[in-house]
Amino acid sequence: MRPGNTVFSGLGTTIFSTMSAMAMEHGAINLGQGFPDDEGPAELRERAAQAIMTGPNQYPPSLGMPELRKAVADHDRRFYGLNVDWQSETLVTSGATEALADCFLALLNAGDEAILIEPFYDSYLPMVEATGARAVTVGLDAPYWDLDLEVLAAAFSDKTKLIVVNTPMNPTGKVFTKAELQGIADLAQKHDAYVILDEVYEHLVYSGAAHETMMALPGMRDRCVRIASAGKTFSLTGWKIGYVTAAPDLLTLVNKAHQFVTFTTPPAFQLAVAWGLGQGGAYFQNLATDLEQKRDLLSKGLAAVGFDVVRSDGTYFVTTDIAGLGYNGTDLDFCKEITANAGVSAIPVSPFYKPRDGGIGIPRNMVRFCFSKQPEVLEESVFRLKRYFG
Numbered sequence: 001m002r003p004g005n006t007v008f009s010g011l012g013t014t015i016f017s018t019m020s021a022m023a024m025e026h027g028a029i030n031l032g033q034g035f036p037d038d039e040g041p042a043e044l045r046e047r048a049a050q051a052i053m054t055g056p057n058q059y060p061p062s063l064g065m066p067e068l069r070k071a072v073a074d075h076d077r078r079f080y081g082l083n084v085d086w087q088s089e090t091l092v093t094s095g096a097t098e099a100l101a102d103c104f105l106a107l108l109n110a111g112d113e114a115i116l117i118e119p120f121y122d123s124y125l126p127m128v129e130a131t132g133a134r135a136v137t138v139g140l141d142a143p144y145w146d147l148d149l150e151v152l153a154a155a156f157s158d159k160t161k162l163i164v165v166n167t168p169m170n171p172t173g174k175v176f177t178k179a180e181l182q183g184i185a186d187l188a189q190k191h192d193a194y195v196i197l198d199e200v201y202e203h204l205v206y207s208g209a210a211h212e213t214m215m216a217l218p219g220m221r222d223r224c225v226r227i228a229s230a231g232k233t234f235s236l237t238g239w240k241i242g243y244v245t246a247a248p249d250l251l252t253l254v255n256k257a258h259q260f261v262t263f264t265t266p267p268a269f270q271l272a273v274a275w276g277l278g279q280g281g282a283y284f285q286n287l288a289t290d291l292e293q294k295r296d297l298l299s300k301g302l303a304a305v306g307f308d309v310v311r312s313d314g315t316y317f318v319t320t321d322i323a324g325l326g327y328n329g330t331d332l333d334f335c336k337e338i339t340a341n342a343g344v345s346a347i348p349v350s351p352f353y354k355p356r357d358g359g360i361g362i363p364r365n366m367v368r369f370c371f372s373k374q375p376e377v378l379e380e381s382v383f384r385l386k387r388y389f390g
Contacts, residue, residue, distance in 0.1 A: 007130045014122060015351040019335060023345035029373075029381045031298075032335070032347040034170065034316045036372040040236040041283075044276050048239075051268035060267040062259050064092025064243070071274040072243045076226070079202075080216045088248040091255055092270055094262040095240035096200045096229040101127050102244075103162075103196050103225050105257040108133040112161035117147070119352030121170050121198065133161065137354045142363040143310050143321045145174045149183040156187055162194040163187075165214060168201040168314025171352050171368045175209040175313040185217045194250070195220065200229035200242075201315045203284045206292040209313035215245070222247040225254060230273040232316075233287070235372075239269045291316070291371070294378060298371040301382030305389055307367075316372040319349060323365045325389065330364045342388035344381045 016033050023030040073086035093099040110132030118139040128135045138155045167176040188195050205211045215224040230241035299309045308321035331348035339345040349366035
C-alpha cells in the first residue's frame with residue numbers, strides 16, 4: 001500500500017500512553033499523565049447537566065456560544081487589562097490542542113520556520129512539521145530551565161514565521177518572567193513574527209510567581225494568539241473546551257482552519273464554562289492554593305527520597321534531577337524501573353525534545369511528576385519511593 005503522511009506515520013506511541021499502560025499493568029500510582037483525580041467543581045457540572053437536558057443540543061455557532069465568548073473577553077479584561085471584542089476576537093475550540101493545530105494550519109506554509117522552546121508539549125513538533133514548516137528548537141538550560149536570550153536571538157531568521165511560548169510551562173513548571181517575555185517580544189517584533197501563547201495553566205501559578213501574558217506588552221496585541229483552557233482552570237480535562245483570543249485579522253485566519261478541523265464544540269459544556277469564568281476571585285485563588293500545597297507535599301517528599309527537586313512555579317508538574325539518586329541509566333529507563341518495581345509512574349523529560357542524531361543537547365537525567373492528585377495519593381507515592389530506594 002502507498003505510504004501515509006510521513007510525519008504521522010513515523011510517530012510511535014506517545015510517552016503518556018506508554019507510561020500509563022505500564023502503570024496499569026503494574027498497578028502503579030500514575031503520576032505521569034497530567035490530570036486531576038477529582039471531578040471538578042460540582043456546580044459547574046450541574047450546570048452542564050442541566051444545559052444538556054434543557055438544550056440547546058444541536059450545532060452551536062462555529063465560533064462558539066456567545067455566552068462563553070463574552071465570558072472569555074470579560075476574563076481577559078479582568079485579569080490582564082486586555083480590551084477584547086468578543087464578537088471579532090474570541091473563538092471556542094475543542095480543547096487547547098485543537099486551538100494549537102488551528103494556529104499552525106492557519107499561519108504556517110511549507111518553508112516557514114517555527115521556533116519551539118525545549119522541552120515542549122509533545123504535540124507542537126508533529127503539528128508544525130505536518131504543515132511543511134521546519135521546527136527550530138531552543139533549549140532551556142537544565143536543570144533550572146533558564147532561558148538564554150542570546151541563543152534564542154540566534155534562532156530567528158528571515159524564515160521565522162512564529163514562536164510558541166508556553167507559560168506556565170509544561171513539562172518544566174517554569175513561569176516566564178516579564179523580563180523574559182519582553183525579550184521574546186522584542187525579537188518577535190524585530191523579525192515580524194507571530195507569537196502563539198499557550199497559557200492553559202494561567203491560573204495554576206504559585207506564591208513567588210505571577211503569570212504575565214505577552215499579549216499585554218506594548219506592540220504585541222496584534223501579533224499574539226492567546227490560547228487558554230477550561231480543562232486546566234476547572235479541573236475538567238475531559239470536557240475539551242479551549243478558547244482563543246486574537247486580533248480580528250488573526251482570529252479570522254485561525255477560524256478558517258477551525259471550521260474544517262472540528263467546526264464546533266458541545267454547547268452545554270460551553271455554557272457551564274461561561275458561568276465558571278465569571279466566578280469571583282476566591283475560586284481562582286483557592287485553586288492555586290490547593291495545588292501549591294500539593295506541590296509542596298510532593299516536592300518535600302521527593303527531596304527526602306533523594307531527588308534533586310526543581311522548584312515549580314506553575315502547572316501540575318514538578319521536575320526532578322535523578323542524578324542525586326546515583327542513577328546512571330536514562331530518564332526513560334528510570335521511569336520504567338520505578339513503575340515496575342516501586343509502584344509509582346512518572347514521565348521522562350527527554351521525549352519533550354526534538355529528536356536529533358546522538359541526542360546532543362537532550363538531558364537524560366530529568367523526570368517529571370504530576371502533583372494534581374489527592375494528598376493521600378501523593379503521600380503513598382512518596383512512601384513507595386522511600387521504601388524502594390531505602
